[in-house]
Amino acid sequence: MQALAQRIITGLLDRADVRIDGDRPWDVRIHHERFFTRALRGSLGVGESYMDGDWHAESLIEFFRRAMGTGLQMHPLLRVNRVAKELHARFRNLQTRDRSRAVAEEHYDLDHRMYSLFLGPWNQYTCCFFDGTDDLEEAEVRKLEMICDKLEIGKNDRVLDIGCGWGGFAKYAASTRGCTVVGISLSDEQIQYAREYTAGLPVQIHRLDYRDLPGSSLGPFDKILICGMIEHVGYKNYRGLMKAVHSVLKNDGLFLLHTIGNRHNTVVVEPWIEKYIFRNSMAPSMQQLARAADNLFVIEDWENYGHYYVPTLQAWYDNFNRNWDRIRALDGPKPFDERFRRMWNFYLMSSRAAFEVEDLHLWHLVMTRYGSGRGVYDRVKHQSSTPPTRQSAATAAFERSPVSA
Numbered sequence: 001m002q003a004l005a006q007r008i009i010t011g012l013l014d015r016a017d018v019r020i021d022g023d024r025p026w027d028v029r030i031h032h033e034r035f036f037t038r039a040l041r042g043s044l045g046v047g048e049s050y051m052d053g054d055w056h057a058e059s060l061i062e063f064f065r066r067a068m069g070t071g072l073q074m075h076p077l078l079r080v081n082r083v084a085k086e087l088h089a090r091f092r093n094l095q096t097r098d099r100s101r102a103v104a105e106e107h108y109d110l111d112h113r114m115y116s117l118f119l120g121p122w123n124q125y126t127c128c129f130f131d132g133t134d135d136l137e138e139a140e141v142r143k144l145e146m147i148c149d150k151l152e153i154g155k156n157d158r159v160l161d162i163g164c165g166w167g168g169f170a171k172y173a174a175s176t177r178g179c180t181v182v183g184i185s186l187s188d189e190q191i192q193y194a195r196e197y198t199a200g201l202p203v204q205i206h207r208l209d210y211r212d213l214p215g216s217s218l219g220p221f222d223k224i225l226i227c228g229m230i231e232h233v234g235y236k237n238y239r240g241l242m243k244a245v246h247s248v249l250k251n252d253g254l255f256l257l258h259t260i261g262n263r264h265n266t267v268v269v270e271p272w273i274e275k276y277i278f279r280n281s282m283a284p285s286m287q288q289l290a291r292a293a294d295n296l297f298v299i300e301d302w303e304n305y306g307h308y309y310v311p312t313l314q315a316w317y318d319n320f321n322r323n324w325d326r327i328r329a330l331d332g333p334k335p336f337d338e339r340f341r342r343m344w345n346f347y348l349m350s351s352r353a354a355f356e357v358e359d360l361h362l363w364h365l366v367m368t369r370y371g372s373g374r375g376v377y378d379r380v381k382h383q384s385s386t387p388p389t390r391q392s393a394a395t396a397a398f399e400r401s402p403v404s405a
Helices: 002-015 034-039 043-051 060-069 080-091 097-108 112-116 136-150 168-177 188-197 235-248 271-276 286-293 306-322 324-328 338-356 388-399
Strands: 158-162 180-185 203-207 221-227 249-262 297-304 360-369
Touching (some): 002 034, 034 043, 043 338, 060 338, 136 249, 136 306, 158 168, 168 180, 168 188, 168 203, 188 203, 221 235, 235 249, 271 338, 286 297, 286 360, 306 324, 324 338
Parallel strands (some): 180 203
Antiparallel strands (some): 249 360, 297 360
8 A cells, every 4th residue: 555655646746846855945855654645635644744744845835836736636536535525515514603613712712922923913814915015014004904995994984894803904994094893703812802902992892603793783884894704604604694794784885805715616625724724614716705695785896816815925934933932932722832833834835825826816805785876886996005194104003002912
C-alpha cells in the first residue's frame, strides 16, 4: 500500500511540477513516509500530515499555487472524503441553531489576544482593501469606509451588523458617521470584547441568532451589513437569512453583503478547513445567493474584490509569524504550540492560493427591498478611494478609544 500510495501521489504532484525531495522552494521535502498514504485522503490528509511535521515546502504559498493552479484538489482520487461530506450535507442541515454555536466556540472564542497579534487595529477578520496602500491598518480603513459609503450611512441611521465580530465596523461607523449601530453575534468572547471596544459610542451588542431577528424588538433598520458571516450559514439556510434581513430592513433601506464566494456550486467546504478552522461552513456560489434573494431583494450592485484577499492573507501570515513568540506565550483555551502554528500557516497560505487561482472570490452585493420604489442605486459614486479627511477622522476615533486591540 505504501509503495502504491507513493507512486500515485508522486505522479499527481508531478502534474503540478512539484517534486518529492526536490531543491526548488515549492518542492515537497518528506520527513515521514506516512505522508503518502495520508495524502490520499485529499486536503484532510495533506493538512494533517503538514501539521504533524511529515513534510514541508520552503515556500508554502508556491506549493499551493502550483497544486491548486492545476486543479489537484479536484482530482477524483483525492475527493473521497469530500464526496462523503457532500452527501451528508445534502441530507442534513449542518448549520442548525446548535451547530451554529460550534464555529463560535471552536474558532472565534479563541483568545482575542492571539487575533490582535496578527489582525490590524480595527479587528477586521475579513478581506481588507489594499487599494493604493500596502499598510494593513490603512487597508482596514479603506474597506470600512467603502462599506459605509456603499450603505450611504448618515448620522440619523440605525444600522444592523449581523455577525459583528469584535465590533470593528460598529466602532468605525458610529465614530465617523455618527450613526447608531446594533451588532449581533453568537461568540461570547467577541461579544464581551466588542462591548468594551465600543464603550461610550451609540452601539449595542446583543447575543442573538439571526433566525430570531423577525420576532425581536431590535428593528427596523435603515441599513444592514453582513460581513463575513454568511459563510457560516449554509446553503439550506440562505433563504431564511434573506427573509430575516428583509423583515427588519426599512422599505427604503440598503443591505450590503460582504462574502467570500465560490466559483463552484457546492454544499461543503474542504474537509481540512471544516475540521480545523471553520466547522459547518461553506462559501456560497452566485447561483445560491441569487436564488436566496429572489423576489425579496433587488441586487443593485455586485462586485468582486477577491484580489485584495491575497495581500490581506499575506499580511496576517507575516504578522502571525513575526509575533509567534508572543502568541506561544499566551495561556489560551487551546495550546498555542508548534502544531497550532503549522495549522494556522497552512490555513492562511492555502486560502491565499485559493484566491490567487480564483477558486474563491470576495463579493460585495448591495441590495434593496424588492418593490421598494427606492430608485436606481448609483454604484458609480461609491467607486472613489477613501478621502483623506475620512482617514484622519477614523485614526482620531481609534486613538480616542478606551480599548485598543
